[in-house]
Amino acid sequence: MDRAKTQFFSNVSHEFRTPLTLIQGPLQDVLRPESGLSADHRRTLSIAGRNVFRLLKLVNSLLDFSRVEAGRIDALFQPTRLGELTAEIAANFRPLFEHAGLKLVVKSDVPSEQIYVNRDMWEKIVLNLLSNAFKFTHQGKVEVKMRDKKFGVQLIVRDTGIGIPRKNQARIFERFYRQENARARTYEGTGIGLALVRELIELHGGTIKVKSEEGVGTTFTVTLRKGKAHLPARQIFETAARLGDADTATYFVEDAAGWLPQAPPESPASKKGGEDTRPLILVVDDNIDMRAYLVNMLSPAYRLVSANHGRMALDLLGKGTRPALIVSDVMMPEVDGYGLVSALRNDPAYAGIPVILLSAYIGEEAAIEALNRGAVDFVEKPFSSRTLRAFIEARLRRRAADVHSEATVV
Ligand code: ADP
Numbered sequence: 001m002d003r004a005k006t007q008f009f010s011n012v013s014h015e016f017r018t019p020l021t022l023i024q025g026p027l028q029d030v031l032r033p034e035s036g037l038s039a040d041h042r043r044t045l046s047i048a049g050r051n052v053f054r055l056l057k058l059v060n061s062l063l064d065f066s067r068v069e070a071g072r073i074d075a076l077f078q079p080t081r082l083g084e085l086t087a088e089i090a091a092n093f094r095p096l097f098e099h100a101g102l103k104l105v106v107k108s109d110v111p112s113e114q115i116y117v118n119r120d121m122w123e124k125i126v127l128n129l130l131s132n133a134f135k136f137t138h139q140g141k142v143e144v145k146m147r148d149k150k151f152g153v154q155l156i157v158r159d160t161g162i163g164i165p166r167k168n169q170a171r172i173f174e175r176f177y178r179q180e181n182a183r184a185r186t187y188e189g190t191g192i193g194l195a196l197v198r199e200l201i202e203l204h205g206g207t208i209k210v211k212s213e214e215g216v217g218t219t220f221t222v223t224l225r226k227g228k229a230h231l232p233a234r235q236i237f238e239t240a241a242r243l244g245d246a247d248t249a250t251y252f253v254e255d256a257a258g259w260l261p262q263a264p265p266e267s268p269a270s271k272k273g274g275e276d277t278r279p280l281i282l283v284v285d286d287n288i289d290m291r292a293y294l295v296n297m298l299s300p301a302y303r304l305v306s307a308n309h310g311r312m313a314l315d316l317l318g319k320g321t322r323p324a325l326i327v328s329d330v331m332m333p334e335v336d337g338y339g340l341v342s343a344l345r346n347d348p349a350y351a352g353i354p355v356i357l358l359s360a361y362i363g364e365e366a367a368i369e370a371l372n373r374g375a376v377d378f379v380e381k382p383f384s385s386r387t388l389r390a391f392i393e394a395r396l397r398r399r400a401a402d403v404h405s406e407a408t409v410v
Contacts, residue, residue, distance in 0.1 A: 003070065006066050006069050006070045007066075007070065009062060009065075009066040010063060010066040010067060010070060010072075013059050013060075013062045013063035013066065014063060016055075016059045017056070017059055017060075017063070020052055020055055020056050020059065021056075023048075023052050024049070024052045024053065024056065027045060027048055027049045027052060028049065030045060031045055031046060031049055043292075043296070044293075044296065047289045047292060047293055050254060050258070050289060051289060053250075053251060053254055053255075054251075054254075054255055054258075056251065057251035057252070057255055058190065060248075060251070061124075061190075061192055061193070061196055062190075062192065064124070064196055064200075065175070065192050065195065065196045065199070068196070068199040068200065068203065069199070073203065074235060075118040075121060075203055075235060076118060076235055076236075076237040077116040077117060077118055077204070077228065077231050077235055077236050077237065078116065078117070078118070078119060078236075078237045078238075078239065079114035079115070079116055079238065080114055080115055080116070080117050080119060080122070081112055081114060082110055082114075082115040082117065082122070082146060082153060082155075082224075083108030083109075083110035083112075083146045084108075085119065085122065085123075086106075086108065086122075086126055086144065086146050086155060087106050087108060087144075087146075089122075089123055089126045089127060089130075089249060090104065090106045090126065090130060090144045091106070092127075092249040092250075092252070092253050093130055093131075093134065093253060093256070096134065096253055096256055096257055096260075097134065097142065099257075099260060100134070100260055101139070102134070102137060102139070102140065102141060102142060103140070103141035103142070104141065104142055104144070105141055105142070105143045105144070105145075106143075106144045106145075107143070107144075107145045107146070108145065108146035109146070109147060109148050110146045110147070110148045110153050111148060113226070115153055115224060115226060116204075116227070116228045116231055116236065117204060117224070118200075118203070118204070120248070121200040121203065121204070123248055123249065124196065124197070124200060124248065125155075125197050125200050125201060125222065126144070126155070126157075127248065127249060127252040128193045128194070128196065128197045128252075129155075129157040129197065129220050129222075130142070130144065130157060130252075131193075131252050131255070131256050132193060132194070133157055133158075133159040133161065133218075134185070134256050134259075135184050135185050135186060135189070135256070135259065136159065136161040136162050136182065136183075136184050136185075136218070137159040137160060137161030137162075137217075138161065138162070138183070138185070139160065140159070140160030140161075140217070141159075141160055142157070142158070142159045142160075143156070143157070143158045143159075144156070144157055145158070149223075151223075151225065151226075152206075152223055152224050152225040152226050153223075153224055153226065154221055154222065154223050154224075155221070155222040155224075156219060156220070156221050156222075157219070157220045158217065158218070158219040158220075159217050159218050159219075160216070160217040161217055161218060162182060162183050162184075162214070162215065163212045163213050163214040163215055163216050163217055163218055164179065164210070164212040164214070164218055165179075165214050166212075169210055169212060172194050172210065173194050173195055173197075173198045173208070174191075174195060175191065175192055175195035176190070176191040176192065176195075177191050177195075178190075178191040182333075183333060183334065184333050185259035185260070185333070186258075186259040186286055186287075186333060187286055187331045187332055187333050187336075188259070188286075188287070201222055201224075204224055204231070205224075205225060205230040205231060206222060206223055206224040206225065207222070207223050208220060208221070208222050208223075209221045209223075258287065258288045258289060259286075259288075260288070261308050276303055278301065278302050278303050279302050279303070279323075279324035279325065279396055280302065280303045280304070280305065280321075280322065280323045280324055281298055281302045281303070281304050281305075281323055281324065281325050281326070281327060281392070282304075282305050282306070282307065282313060282316065282321065282323035282325075282326045282327070282328075283295060283298070283304060283305070283306040283307070283326075283327050283328075284306070284307045284308075284309065284310060284312075284313045284326060284327070284328035284329060284332070284337070284340065285306075285308075285328070285329040285332070285358070286308050286309050286329065286331075286332040286333060287329070290329065291306045291308075294306075294327060294388075297385045297388070297389070298327075298389070298392070301389075302392075305321055305323070308332075309332040309333050309334040309335055309336075310328070310332060310334060310335025310336055310337065310339050310340035310343070311334040311335040312334070313326065313328070313335075313340055314335065314340065314343055317350060323353060324353075324396060324399070325353065325354045325355075325356065325392060325395055325396060325399075326340075326344075326353055326354070326355045326356070327355075327356045327358065327388070327392070328340055328341075328355060328356070328357055328358065329357075329358050329359070330357055330358070330359040330360075330366075330370070331359070331360070337357045337358075337359070337370070337375075338369065338370065338373050340355070341355050341357070341370070341373040341374050341375045342373050342374065344374070345373070345374035352399075354376045354377075354395045354396075354398075354399060355374070355375045355376060355377075356375070356376065356377040356378075356379060356388075356391055356392065356395065357370045357375045357377070357378050357379070358379050358380075358381055358383065358388075359378065359379075359380060359381060360380075360381045366378070367380075376395060377391050377395065379391060
């Protein structure tokens, strides 16, 4: 049963790659600087381009994971200067850390002695640990250290992030396991990152350990042995030539860049001078591309403000922003869509603001939950811009009519 599942996973992921590649390639062609696209089309197509990239990254890790689980990976191990390679991989993240105001410290005291690893796999190990450190660290620093030990070498990735409660520490390497309500930069994730990392390390005959304290930080320690006696002889490849996939790091960094908070986008159509009386809509979503897409889509007809999650939306309201309607995602860090709706409904000042929830959850339970909490509409992803605009228009018309009839009753 397990094998059949793994096989199915692997087939499906593989089948995804061809169409995705055929979306990515043509998109990259039209996005070339000399292609003569208008700025508007360039912005819209870049959103599509970045998200095809994200989907490919996800499919690639699913594929890797199912291949490892099925025992179908015959890795080649090559002698590698691991200190240098690790520093090179980590360097991809430097601009992102600087942008987020985090320090990234990279050190190595591993001598130039060569360690046998599979370069691609090592890259995935470092990238996964580093992108997790970024995801769960809001201030302070992340250290990536290579240490020389008598029995081998160690990679240490230490962050000053939110930490992991003791009771969950044993579970984080399980496949699909994710901590609930973790205060992360994004809600995005699948729970296969660390499961894959552990499998890849075990293929090297190595180990991974975690030490963590809530509110203080987390340290992952990977230990590999020196030499090659512990590796299957037929998989050793003595030349130190590089067989790297240059794209892997880009996938990780691009993905993580989307978790950074951004200044709320200005509505492009809002004009200065003369009061703009178009209704104000508050867009709440933790995905930067989704926010940009919604703002672009709605800006011809409405004024817009945006927030990264429910807590930020409530802060905006607290500071006096009075939207005519809120369009919000459901799964978000800090305060999710349901939490936002409940908070609004419990406060007489905001109880009348209609909320449309957008969700990738499919099924009636999700819709019922949303409606019970007091959302007025529930729109499933993927949705077309016409559908969403129709929902918004209908709600705003209803609201105007309600306000009008209340006024006449009084
Ligand atoms: P994902 O990141 O997709 O949720 P992972 O397998 O990479 O999946 O991680 C599993 C869980 O382990 C995460 O959901 C998170 O709760 C926890 N975790 C991983 N790395 C860290 C870290 N550096 N700090 C705090 N929690 C972490």
